[in-house]
Amino acid sequence: MKRPLEASAEGRGRIVGITDGVFAIALTLIVLEIRVPAHETVHSEHDLLVAIAALAPRFLTYALSFLTLTIFWFGQQAQHGLIAKSDRRLATLNLCFLAFIALLPFSTDLLADFLEFRTAVLVYWLNLLMLGVTLFASWRYAEKNGFVAEDVDAETKRTVYLRIVKAQILWAIGALLCLATPLLSVGFILVVQLIYATALRGSLLRKIIG
């Protein structure tokens, strides 16, 4: 007998649909912050070059948002690819994850505008932390309730947890560095994200991350 919202492969497909939608919008919306210089302020090639150069921090923020979105798109996908079906609670956990994805452009903008303030770094880190927490919670829920695909072995299950925890430890270290200076903190987090996003094989840090 078919019952509403019982764990199913269709429920799983719906999550994929809404997740890719939210990521696609987030990727596109962050660009909207990069605005074309006002025509009145530009009178020569040199003026235009200067105006575009002044947009550099915006492009950097864009790159940072992009990296972070990339990392978590793969994070969600890595998990989801191992899950055979989904029920309402697992979907809710995934929506919570998406709620924090939707907040990322805000946190990243805040960080870009207030690079010199610890508060901005902490808000950004909190966002990363909540993304990790929701990913961790949904994997745990999927595992406990037998939603993980049958051909996933114990080691792989453990690896999923480990990756989330390792990334969070690195980001926590990054956040702690802002006790010294916020810029060091941001630099450290950026390097971690760059390594994750590019998935460099064989690099030292990559080995530690696993």
Add this chain to the structure above:
Amino acid sequence: MKRPLEASAEGRGRIVGITDGVFAIALTLIVLEIRVPAHETVHSEHDLLVAIAALAPRFLTYALSFLTLTIFWFGQQAQHGLIAKSDRRLATLNLCFLAFIALLPFSTDLLADFLEFRTAVLVYWLNLLMLGVTLFASWRYAEKNGFVAEDVDAETKRTVYLRIVKAQILWAIGALLCLATPLLSVGFILVVQLIYATALRGSLLRKIIG
């Protein structure tokens, strides 16, 4: 012979596509109302903390919008998962449902800005009511026209109706409470939504909701 827009499984797939699209956009757009504080107004860590704290109502609104969207995403999905095919009229009913989903950010914003006014509560409730009406109408239409999957029994069919009606009764009670005071009204509705969204098992209210 194939005829244009006859009831089909493909028509059903298109509805899923556009529904997940609208929900993904609604989830992301409501965040855009949370704006980074202006740089000129912030001169110290303390200033930034105060500025972020001042955004608290926006984060609350975001959480509320998110809860409501979650509830109706599952509401639509619960129904849709039991429907085997769709024709043009069922799709139109679903689009009407989506039109009221797209209005939710407006109603929620209005509520957040005018928490002390009955009118705001009533507009919000009207939006919830219309969402229930369109869901009820599409289930009724699907059932009458034999679009419900064959392995769905009579009890499940009745449960779908009951859930919509029960939720609407609770929200109507909530709306009536604004005769006493709007804040009580909003508090009641919030609690109902929280219970639905988290799908708490075994809670008393959950038992009543069914």
Add this chain to the structure above:
Amino acid sequence: MKRPLEASAEGRGRIVGITDGVFAIALTLIVLEIRVPAHETVHSEHDLLVAIAALAPRFLTYALSFLTLTIFWFGQQAQHGLIAKSDRRLATLNLCFLAFIALLPFSTDLLADFLEFRTAVLVYWLNLLMLGVTLFASWRYAEKNGFVAEDVDAETKRTVYLRIVKAQILWAIGALLCLATPLLSVGFILVVQLIYATALRGSLLRKIIG
């Protein structure tokens, strides 16, 4: 041998994906024009009621945009459901159709703001016309190149053309009515769209439309 961009079922699936995406965004973006009243201007329940009543034209515009988007979503789907595969040219025609769908919020806004001007009616009608032209062109292309599914008979093929042409004739009559007065023109178009969107069975006009 597989060749890039040859006519395929996958190409057809991609068109569905991008079409539903554009429609989902169009449906959601038109709501953004409905703005919550400024808090400073509202001091009583009465003020709020008045402020919301003042938004009535916006809700009407929203309903109109929604109706039109509904009609063309079905128009595209009616055709697409009969097409078995798609090549690059058919996809380009579909993208042109989407380009005019994306323009609809602009035309509708223009109409709502300048109801009393013929120019606004003509721009709106031009948009409807171009939507019809692109739909007509893609059906013709699909038919000539054997992309229509095999189990579609000659009469159905003719019906698809006829529907597009009949709708365009009605809208053209509507546009001509603005020689008398623009409001009559808009009223006529609105009625036609309402009938199409609700797909009333047995109504007289419906019989004429076919």
Add this chain to the structure above:
Amino acid sequence: MKRPLEASAEGRGRIVGITDGVFAIALTLIVLEIRVPAHETVHSEHDLLVAIAALAPRFLTYALSFLTLTIFWFGQQAQHGLIAKSDRRLATLNLCFLAFIALLPFSTDLLADFLEFRTAVLVYWLNLLMLGVTLFASWRYAEKNGFVAEDVDAETKRTVYLRIVKAQILWAIGALLCLATPLLSVGFILVVQLIYATALRGSLLRKIIG
């Protein structure tokens, strides 16, 4: 044994989902720059005609953005249709491609606003170049790692490279023309894009492009 994020057909499907999402949003967002004239400035049919005529450059920009998005949507699709599965690195390359797609509305706006400046042409060309580079890199990666479908022959593989390179050579020539005058440069690029977008058969330039 299933492992997280190993090369799979599902990973391929996710890329299609997020790609069509980004393109749908980009297509819709560029229209938002076309704004309805302010009601206060319009007092007669003539005023409205003038106001709409003043929007002509915006419609042109829209058409240009649309053409470019069309070309690269097909570019991505041509490649993707020949790829059987995808791993994390290939997905990352595709996301980089999408990051530059999301930047296209910015570059196009810049070009439209500063048609007379070489810097604007160069920024636009840089965007086109990066789109070509990411497409080239992902095809190379897919080929080296055996992700290309088995029924794709060597000539087709070479054709994919050739098309990217030929288009880039044409755009580079276009960019160089801005040494003479930026407008010539833009005109040349526009013609190239028009030919690609419409995929004119038998035209001379089309033969050179291959």
